[in-house]
Amino acid sequence: MRDWESDPAEQESGKGGQKELDEQVLGAGLCTGCGACVGLCPYQTVYHDRTVVLHACDLAQGRCYAACPRTPTDLAALRSRLYNETVCTPELGAVKGFFITRATDEGVRRRAQHGGTVTALMALALREGLIDTAILAGEGEGILPRSITVRDPEAAGMQGSSRFVVSPTVAEFNRVCLGNAAKIGVVATPCQALALAKMRTQPVSAAENGIEKLHLVVGLFCGWALSWQKLAALLKKKTDLARVTGMDIPPSCYHTLEVYTTGETIRISLDEVDPCVRESCRTCGDMTAEFSDLSVGSARLPEGWETARSWNQVIVRTERGMDLLELARRLGVLEFRATPPGNLEKLKAASLGKKRTAAIWLAGRGNTAERTGQAG
Amino acid sequence: MSMDREQKEGAEVLLMGNESIARGALEAGVRVAAGYPGTPSSEIIETLSRFSEAGKLYVEWSTNEKVAMEVAAAASFAGLRSLCVMKQNGVNVASDFLLHLTGSGTRGGMILVSCDDPGALSSVNEGESRHFARLMEIPLLEPADFWEAKEMTRWAFDLSEAIRNVVMVRSVTRMSHASGNVVLGPLPAVTAKAQFLCDGPVSDPDRGPVTSAPVIQKHRLQQEKLRKAAALFEDSPFNTYEGPETPELLIITSSACTLYSREAISLLRAEGRAGILKLGTTWPLPPALLKRHLRRTEKVLIVEEVLPFLEDQVKILAAEQAREIGIKTFYGKNDGTLPMVGELNPDLVAAAVGQILGIDPPAIPAEYREKLRALTAALPKREQTFCPGCPHRASFWGIREALQRDHRGGFVCGDIGCYAMASLFPAAGFHTAKTLHAMGSGTGIASGFGKLGPFGMEQPVLAVCGDSTFYHAAIPALINAVHQNADITFIALDNSGTAMTGFQSHPGLDVNAMGEASPKVDIAALCGAMGVPVTIGDPFDLIGTRVTLNRLLEEPGVKVLILKQSCALSPEKKVKKRFLVRVDEALCRGEACGCNRLCTRIFRCPGLLWNRERKKAEIDEVICAGCGFCAGICPAGAIRSEEAAK
């Protein structure tokens, strides 16, 4: 079986411009919608959850291609440049620590997807001046998320919950970079985190891109995201879109997507949801946002899902991530509980499972897969 | 710089073919002239409009050619001399009425002038209107020089009154848009009162109702009229022969091809070997005249544009007269001696005549030719594009942005007008416009595409249409789309004038061809009355246009968007720039990743210049029209625009 990370031979051809980006990613249906190629120049933009080319650019090499998480990437090299190799694992990337946490503030938890760890940490980072600007995904029109930029910790604390349609977070980062923000923190899905990591390590050309303003990346675990158009069509059959307040995917044994509405909770079988999954997610081998400072997902607890759903599991990957988490512990922003035995191993197994499935999908795509190389 | 009222009878002046035709009509005492603008015909009505005067000469730009012909016919029915003018494909539009008009016959002399465009110099077809004369069974005249254009037009009115039917005068671009010496004749004082006599029986051509029924009877009468015309043509001064008594080669030709044929003979110094029968009355052909000339020789070359119209008629006559005139060898279009597409010129005719007579056309010295080839090879082309400050460029930019966002492969059905450039030169329309046919057809085609959803077509369909084209032929197509509930977005590109052909008036303006105030018909109100949503936008408001379009593209049924902004060449805009625009070099990203010359590489307004040495964009102040639109597309904010002082 092919490793989902690209082999070095392919990295030789790993330079390109819009034309290659279009051939290998956008045209090949592998775009994640992260928005890394948007806002750098006038040629790409995001419409709904889709990244589109507005006009043809004929540069042989460009930042769009360089930053895109779906163009060939030497992940090992990237990892060794950004992380302490001694803590790197093949399954989960860098693991400096593994915790079960939740926000102490019940209000934050109520609005949050799970334990509210992400929201609490971002609010804390703003309050303590670790960052001056946070880029989050907020509520847009209907079930479409909207990238939002928050400078006020109170406002950040009000945000929360996951949007299962991608948000163009990195496009928003590109936009905010041009302004007067100095220290930016981003909540990112794995592909978005990878794009940001690539931007950090790629030599940039003439126009400035402000990547040095990136001070914090809080990653989200991610199994897959859904296509807006297809999801909307599916939900329209079940309910009025305007009534949808949130969604979640309980552990895999439930095999459902829960859709929360102003009235009831609608459970949709994953078999029905599966066709709505973005093609690019099927080829993605990163479940835990390996290129973040720390990553947050839902917890697995012996008490079962009803308890676990209000907790998070957190992988800390960098010094900065650890400092933030420790600060949160010290100030009582987060509650901690003991990590149940075997949790990390289960997570590793699940992550490896995603890497395998991605590799199979890539192989199944034939030539495109060969050219596209890897699945971020 | 054209014919005016001051010029006196007897003066020899330089007139454009179209001016000469107009002068001929004036000298014939024309009272009503109507037409629809179209190159190369527009100057005829324009010239006449300068002579218009209440009660003496009425001139109008009609909504389309069919209406123009109907307006002219009414004047004829009321006993006045009238003229209708159109370009070749306009005759197609008018042809339904023409078929009935030729059946009913006319009273006051009535002329149809059609200006064909061989080689499609300013058309998207090289259709031939001559065939209509035969199809409609009316006489056809073709002038072969500028003076003759006037004389022939004048005489055409007499002929029309002699046979009581429409007479067609056909010109071509190289006659209409060329100029030559013309001696002016007197302008008659006409006083006939307009009155439609209609109390008599149907059979009375002077006092009865005017109609093509009873059809068989009227049709028979019409053919008699045609025979009468043929008889008059036998000794028409417009048919001439020049050349030796018994030439080796007889060239039969008409129109501008007469001049090419003469030049060809001169180039080959074949004056002693070839003769030219120049025909001014090309349908129906006068048989006796043809017989007389065909007798001269065995080899006959027919030179004409574009299709073998004359050639076929001559061959029929020759077959009928074969016993008397002998068997001929014909050269022309059918045997490939001359090309059957495109326009002719002296060189092509010289090559054909030279080939038949075994003479090599004169050649420039080989050495010079070599030098010429080497030195003139790599010249930059002069591509046509929208003018600086043109609102169409902005409209198509907005359309492109919306269609790319929409991402379902949407496309634009183009139409006739300046904005046809978007279909003809893909880069000019940012690769959005994908069809181009007749006036108003974009909307009709869109209406059809808009019903293909149930067959699996997911692409959004747009139609664009200029204001003049809207009144001309798009209205029925739009009504169709509405009634059939087709899924289309109809965009009226309203630039307040028939810009393409030089700002003739149309029903959307408050002034008519004679410069009088006249009520205008509002596009938005018309569309609104069709019961579909109408949005009015400004193409220079990029974000507004794009957001509106993206919304409309997602809605079913017919949606109308009117993009209103006057043409950059319109008189009020030519006077003054709205914005002073400049490029801040320090901010310009140029070729770097982050812009890659969006303004000069993709947007391509001629007011923007790429400075190769400095590697920065610039504004050419002489060419920039100051519309300010480009400031909104620059990703770096390097294009700065400032409202110009009032």
Add this chain to the structure above:
Amino acid sequence: MTEHLTKDPYNIVITGVGGQGNVMASRVLSNMLVRKGFRVTIGETFGMSQRGGSVMSHIRVSPTAVWSPQIPKGMANLIVALEPIEAIRVLADYGNPSVKVLVNLRAIYPVGVITGEDEYPSEGKIRETVAALAAEARFLAATEEAIRLGNPILGNIVMIGAVSGLGVLPIDRELFETVIREWMPAARVEANLHAFAIGQAAVALKSPLPQREV
């Protein structure tokens, strides 16, 4: 009463770009010749001229006959170019070893040059090419002179003046004045006469006008 021409017909091409007053120039020149008793034919290609295309007028002058509105290939006697590369373009089709060429040196860039895809030849290269292909080649900074007179469009009249200065056609300042007075509001006549005189003098003196600064 007609005067002598070196050729019958004498073939003139006036070429330029839409908006340069090409049509006006050919009408003025032709009207002068009609007044001299010649038969003149002008053939014009101006369908899309307003939109930046090349515009070309063919003028045929003859004491007796009406000639075709299209000059046969290789048969131009005089080429008047209001724009430099248009001179070369016309030479390619209508040039011959005895042709005379008048060139206004002010370039108008085609879209391809503006957008950086094509390169516009240098003034030196243009002079060299025209000189190599013409029996007589004269270069003028007509637009600059016209701007000095207050309106760049007068460049076309400077060029007509130059035709007169060349001495190949029986046209002079007086004749020009008669013709121009007929069409122009009196206020504009003076500037036109000036422009004509400048062109005429420049060629007659065999000294080119001051060069355009590059």
